[in-house]
Amino acid sequence: MRSGTVAVIGRANAGKSTLINVLVGEKVAIVSPKPQTTRDRILGVLTREDYQIVFADTPGIYKSRNLLTEDMMKTTETTSRDVDAVLYVLDGHAGVRKEDAELIKKYAGLGVPLIVAFTKTDIMPAENIPAEVKFLCEEGVEADIYPVSARKGRGLKKLEAAIAAMLPEGDKLFPDDVVSDRSEKFMIAELMREKILLKYDEEIPHGVAVVVNTFRRRENGTYEVDLDIICEKQAHKAILIGKGGKALKEAASFARQDMEKFLEAKVFLTTYVKVREDWRDSPRLIKEYGYGEE
Ligand SMILES: Nc1nc2c(ncn2[C@@H]2O[C@H](COP(=O)(O)OP(=O)(O)OP(=O)(O)O)[C@@H](O)[C@H]2O)c(=O)[nH]1
Numbered sequence: 573m574r575s576g577t578v579a580v581i582g583r584a585n586a587g588k589s590t591l592i593n594v595l596v597g598e599k600v601a602i603v604s605p606k607p608q609t610t611r612d613r614i615l616g617v618l619t620r621e622d623y624q625i626v627f628a629d630t631p632g633i634y635k636s637r638n639l640l641t642e643d644m645m646k647t648t649e650t651t652s653r654d655v656d657a658v659l660y661v662l663d664g665h666a667g668v669r670k671e672d673a674e675l676i677k678k679y680a681g682l683g684v685p686l687i688v689a690f691t692k693t694d695i696m697p698a699e700n701i702p703a704e705v706k707f708l709c710e711e712g713v714e715a716d717i718y719p720v721s722a723r724k725g726r727g728l729k730k731l732e733a734a735i736a737a738m739l740p741e742g743d744k745l746f747p748d749d750v751v752s753d754r755s756e757k758f759m760i761a762e763l764m765r766e767k768i769l770l771k772y773d774e775e776i777p778h779g780v781a782v783v784v785n786t787f788r789r790r791e792n793g794t795y796e797v798d799l800d801i802i803c804e805k806q807a808h809k810a811i812l813i814g815k816g817g818k819a820l821k822e823a824a825s826f827a828r829q830d831m832e833k834f835l836e837a838k839v840f841l842t843t844y845v846k847v848r849e850d851w852r853d854s855p856r857l858i859k860e861y862g863y864g865e866e
C-alpha cells in the first residue's frame with residue numbers, strides 16, 4: 573500500500589481544483605473562471621485498492637494585495653512544505669511563462685518528488701505542446717510533464733499512476749469512504765461563494781465572505797440553511813442584491829440547487845447581505861470568517 577499527501581500548486585486559475593475534483597471523482601473544491609477561487613487548503617482523498625492519494629488543494633499563486641491574499645499565499649507555502657509530493661499545475665491554454673519555470677524549480681528544490689500536469693489541453697492546439705515543454709526544459713525544469721484535460725478526462729490515468737508512484741509505502745490516512753476533510757457546512761458556504769464568483773464581476777466576489785449561521789437537518793430530512801453574504805462596501809451590497817432583489821434571488825437559487833445535489837435533500841435557504849468595510853485587511857474578521865491558517 574502506498575499513501576501520502578500531494579500538494580497541488582500553481583498559478584491562480586490554472587485548473588488545480590477542477591483537476592482534483594475529477595481525480596477524486598466528487599466535487600471537493602469549488603471552481604470558477606476567476607482567479608483566487610480557492611482560499612483555503614482543502615484535502616481531497618482518492619482511494620484505490622493499492623494506494624491512497626490525499627490531494628491538498630491550495631490557493632493559486634497570485635500577487636497579494638491585502639491581508640486575506642497574503643494569508644492565502646502563506647497557506648500555499650506551508651502546505652508545500654508538509655507533503656510527500658508536489659503536483660504543479662500549468663495552464664496550457666494561458667501558456668507557459670518564465671514564472672512557471674521559476675516556481676517549478678523552487679518547489680522541486682524542497683526535497684520531495686514533483687511532477688507537472690499540463691492541463692486544459694482541450695482548448696489549445698495539440699501541436700503547441702512540444703514547444704511549451706521544450707521551453708520548460710530550456711529553463712532548467714527537470715520534472716516529468718503530463719498533458720491532461722480535466723474537462724475531457726484526457727491523460728488522467730497516466731497522471732494518477734505517476735502521482736501514486738511518488739508516494740511512500742504506508743497505511744491509509746483516511747477511511748475508504750472519506751473524500752474530503754471539510755464539513756458539509758463548509759461546502760455549503762463554498763457553493764454560495766461559487767455562484768457569486770460566477771454571477772458577479774471583478775471586485776465583488778473577491779470581497780465576499782460567506783458565513784453559515786444555521787445549518788440544520790430537520791426531522792423530515794430537509795435542511796434549513798441560513799447564511800450571511802459579507803461584502804466590503806454599501807455599493808457592493810446594492811449590486812449583490814440587484815434591482816428588486818433579482819440578482820441575489822438568482823444567485824441563491826443556483827446555490828440552493830447545488831446544495832440540494834450535494835446534500836441529496838431539499839434545502840430551505842435564507843440569505844442576508846451584510847457590509848463589513850475592508851474585512852480583507854482585518855486579522856480578526858479574516859479569522860472569524862474561517863480563513864487563514866489553522
Ligand atoms: N477547457 C478547460 N477548462 C478547464 C480545465 N480545467 C479547469 N478549467 C477551467 O479553468 C477555470 C479555473 O479552474 P479552477 O479549477 O477554479 O482553477 P484553480 O487553479 O483552482 O484556481 P484558483 O483556486 O483561483 O487558484 C474554470 O473556469 C475551469 O472550468 C480543463 O481541463 N479544460
Ligand SMILES: [Mg+2]
Pocket residue numbers: 588589590601602603609610629630631632
Ligand atoms: Mg482552486
